[in-house]
Amino acid sequence: MKPRRGTVTKMNDLTQRFETMAALIDEASVLLDAQSKVVAANAKALDLLGSHIIGFPLDRFLRHPDFAEAVRAAHQEDRLTTLDYTRMDQVRRAFSLRLARFDDAHVILLLLDGTMGLSVDRIRSDFVANVSHELRSPLTALLGFIETLQDGAVEEPDSRAHFLSIMEDEATRMQRLIDDLLSLSRVEAEEHRTPDEAVALQPLFEELVSVMKRAAEKSNKTIAIDIVPELKGAELQVQGARDELRQVFENLVENAIRYGRPGSEIVLRIGVGRLAGGQMREDLLRVQVVNQGDTIAPEHLARLTERFYRIDKGRSRQMGGTGLGLAIVKHIVNRHRGRLRITSEGGETTVSVTLQRFN
Ligand SMILES: Nc1ncnc2c1ncn2[C@@H]1O[C@H](COP(=O)(O)OP(=O)(O)OP(=O)(O)O)[C@@H](O)[C@H]1O
């Protein structure tokens, strides 16, 4: 028994030293072994890279062509290495990665966020330009119709009813846009606090299906809930905020209804969580919203969670879309320290949300 206990103490010493150092530096920090496997990480790093990285090779979560070589150089040659690294989340974020030897068997990695200094102004001004543009088109339409009504159309009952109905649609669109923007900023403001209620998925989904069934039927689609055999009878609770998770799945089902092929089925599947490499993780649950429709091309796929990004602007707008739905989803999933993945193959689009199981 003795040697084992010895190893444990040594490990604790190591992580304790790392934690003290990480607390002092106050930047996203990760402790790696010589094979790039994550031994420890501070809260900032877990926020950034995901809560499931401990015990796994980091290059699975942080893809950079020179990463393995930088770890080797830091470890074997005691050489401090710096790499530039860009992540595409909701926004483009630039990081500077710094690697240095920690002890004989370990390397410390810092991720310094360069987004702040580099492009935050650019992101802000793009955002304001986008919002203004999105608000301007319904506003222009409204003003146009008001003018038409003032020019005499108000006297003709048929055209009056017609114009008023279009005006209602336009005003509703503006209202949705503003609601979505407020939602987004609320979630963003709260992003550093991880929600911790127990949320039972099955009743949540049943409620959602009953609310959205009508909309699905209108476009001739059905919605089914599917629980994988391994989880039948199990308690399907995740750690989170119920309202926010409801918003996530409402947005995803709404997209499936909107962009799916008429006559097809939408499936809400609850399964065991898996890591990027495919291994099962019993402490995670994975929910997939699957729909049939056009395959989304890879160049679009990578950008769908950007604010206002729409593959077919006209089509989305015609259906009342603002292009903020998936950006909100992404932020909420981030706040839950979960994982969001969108794949599309052979006419089937799957959005997977992996969340921490409640225990
Ligand atoms: N299931 C899907 N199948 C095909 N395309 C999709 C699917 N989900 C999303 N998209 C594409 O991704 C874009 C962005 O989706 P997102 O939900 O962010 O915005 P939206 O649906 O256009 O508007 P909003 O959700 O704000 O009402 C959509 O415009 C659409 O082009």
Ligand SMILES: [Mg+2]
């Ligand atoms: Mg949407």
